[in-house]
Amino acid sequence: MFKTLNSEWLRQPFSQLEFTLRFPYLARNVVVVFFQCLFLFWFLITLVLYKFTSILFLSIFLGFFLVLIYELLVLRNWYQKSILPQHLANLKTINYFYVQKNNFSNQELIKAIKTSVELSAWGLIHIGYVGLAAYGWEYVFKWLYPSLVKTREFDYHQLLVGFDNKTTEADQKLWEVAQIKNKLIQKKQLEKYLDDYGSRVEDVDLSLPTFREQTPAISKLLSLHSQLAAPASIVKNSQSKRKLATRTVLKNLRITKSIFTWLLKMTQQNVNLREDRRFYEFLADYQIRQMIFFIGEKIKD
Numbered sequence: 001m002f003k004t005l006n007s008e009w010l011r012q013p014f015s016q017l018e019f020t021l022r023f024p025y026l027a028r029n030v031v032v033v034f035f036q037c038l039f040l041f042w043f044l045i046t047l048v049l050y051k052f053t054s055i056l057f058l059s060i061f062l063g064f065f066l067v068l069i070y071e072l073l074v075l076r077n078w079y080q081k082s083i084l085p086q087h088l089a090n091l092k093t094i095n096y097f098y099v100q101k102n103n104f105s106n107q108e109l110i111k112a113i114k115t116s117v118e119l120s121a122w123g124l125i126h127i128g129y130v131g132l133a134a135y136g137w138e139y140v141f142k143w144l145y146p147s148l149v150k151t152r153e154f155d156y157h158q159l160l161v162g163f164d165n166k167t168t169e170a171d172q173k174l175w176e177v178a179q180i181k182n183k184l185i186q187k188k189q190l191e192k193y194l195d196d197y198g199s200r201v202e203d204v205d206l207s208l209p210t211f212r213e214q215t216p217a218i219s220k221l222l223s224l225h226s227q228l229a230a231p232a233s234i235v236k237n238s239q240s241k242r243k244l245a246t247r248t249v250l251k252n253l254r255i256t257k258s259i260f261t262w263l264l265k266m267t268q269q270n271v272n273l274r275e276d277r278r279f280y281e282f283l284a285d286y287q288i289r290q291m292i293f294f295i296g297e298k299i300k301d
Contacts, residue, residue, distance in 0.1 A: 025121030
């Protein structure tokens with residue numbers, strides 16, 4: 001079920017660690033989000049529509065359609081004003097547990113890990129749910145684009161690229177580290193980079209190492225980035241192409257320019273949000289893994 005809901009992650013079955021430790025909290029948050037954000041609102045709208053139409057199937061269908069439209073319009077704001085601030089506060093709590101792990105008893109550390117996993121699951125599901133807006137707006141724009149624009153010179157996707165986000169920021173910072181010739185200074189800057197951007201993961205699973213734990217991969221990327229153009233220049237080039245495409249498209253519209261501009265802006269903002277949220281989703285995984293390793297060593301000794 002989870003793989004169907006979120007195909008960008010969950011590329012392989014859960015490990016025993018993930019399934020027993022974090023999955024129960026993931027499942028609980030999925031149910032909570034579904035009922036709070038979709039089902040309850042859908043149910044109420046369906047009741048109102050049924051009162052006026054007396055056609056149950058039509059009321060259910062229209063109710064679901066209206067809920068989706070509402071979610072597309074409000075999710076980005078909900079993410080920025082509520083979800084992300086709460087997630088960042090949760091990360092501070094997890095970081096406190098991680099920093100203080102040496103001062104905890106076994107029972108206190110186990111409780112800290114449990115709380116950290118629970119907070120992590122909250123962030124994964126709520127931030128993941130925002131993907132509905134990111135993908136939803138892109139699908140809507142992709143579907144409408146041929147009907148709204150006369151020219152076929154530019155694909156719709158060319159209007160959605162060339163924006164700065166946390167992913168491009170991380171790539172640029174790694175490139176800057178790779179340019180440092182002094183190995184001691186580079187090592188120090190790399191440690192800082194990994195503290196800030198090293199919690200990337202390959203999948204939703206606490207048994208899998210984060211990027212910062214994969215020394216060979218880091219070395220290869222540093223070597224590769226030392227020979228490549230700056231990611232910031234690539235983004236700037238994409239930005240120039242997007243602006244050119246946008247100017248051409250705006251001269252070849254079948255609808256009012258203001259309406260298309262609004263639709264384009266909403267789509268761009270939500271698609272770019274998708275890259276930002278991926279950065280924040282797994283920031284706690286490294287610290288949780290280290291606390292698990294630490295308690296394992298304490299118990300073994």
